[in-house]
């Protein structure tokens with residue numbers, strides 16, 4: 622699992638949500654909060670944040686089986702954010 626810590630900004634993010642918005646400015650939507658992100662890199666980049674790895678794995682399993690949207694390529698991964 623990738624961990625994102627440093628990225629190209631010098632601001633200090635107080636929440637995982639604002640950090641995610643900074644890392645993925647092209648995301649169509651970012652929902653939830655927490656350090657574990659299930660990221661869908663399909664036609665629309667979408668991010669779900671979770672407080673636990675288990676919840677992130679469940680969310681990824683759900684979109685792996687049903688698709689994350691209209692043009693799903695199955696390109697999903699879990700990323701951990703470190704504030």
Ligand SMILES: [Zn+2]
Nearest residue numbers: 630632643644
């Ligand atoms: Zn940032």
Ligand SMILES: [Zn+2]
Nearest residue numbers: 663689693695
């Ligand atoms: Zn997808």
